[in-house]
Amino acid sequence: LNTVAGASYTLSFAYTNRPDNQGAVSNGLTWQIGDLSGKVGNNTDTTWQTFSTTFTGTGSPMTLRFGATGRSDSYGTSLDNVVVSTLSAGGNASAVPEPHSLALMLAGLGAMGFVARRRKGGKA
Numbered sequence: 129l130n131t132v133a134g135a136s137y138t139l140s141f142a143y144t145n146r147p148d149n150q151g152a153v154s155n156g157l158t159w160q161i162g163d164l165s166g167k168v169g170n171n172t173d174t175t176w177q178t179f180s181t182t183f184t185g186t187g188s189p190m191t192l193r194f195g196a197t198g199r200s201d202s203y204g205t206s207l208d209n210v211v212v213s214t215l216s217a218g219g220n221a222s223a224v225p226e227p228h229s230l231a232l233m234l235a236g237l238g239a240m241g242f243v244a245r246r247r248k249g250g251k252a
Contacts, residue, residue, distance in 0.1 A: 131185025
């Protein structure tokens with residue numbers, strides 16, 4: 129993630145453990161971004177939960193990592209809806225655009241312009 133030095137960001141994601149009858153030994157996810165890290169799902173709860181934390185940007189690209197914990201037994205914890213957003217001065221969050229999303233959007237707009245130009249040229 130490209131971050132701005134000193135800017136505040138929020139990381140949130142949803143997770144749930146798969147029922148495995150093994151307890152916490154088989155479940156859990158670790159997460160890390162910058163100097164922050166933690167573990168969720170190291171219990172027997174099988175309902176979806178949302179985790180959220182804030183962190184400060186470094187001005188350099190930051191890597192967000194997730195890892196499975198517990199035994200390698202094909203059970204474990206499911207992960208969904210990972211969102212990183214910026215916090216404005218008022219505390220409101222807005223999604224951080226990813227570079228490939230912006231490139232894809234620009235390519236789509238260019239293609240739409242090309243098609244519109246061809247249609248306009250064909251009617252003249």
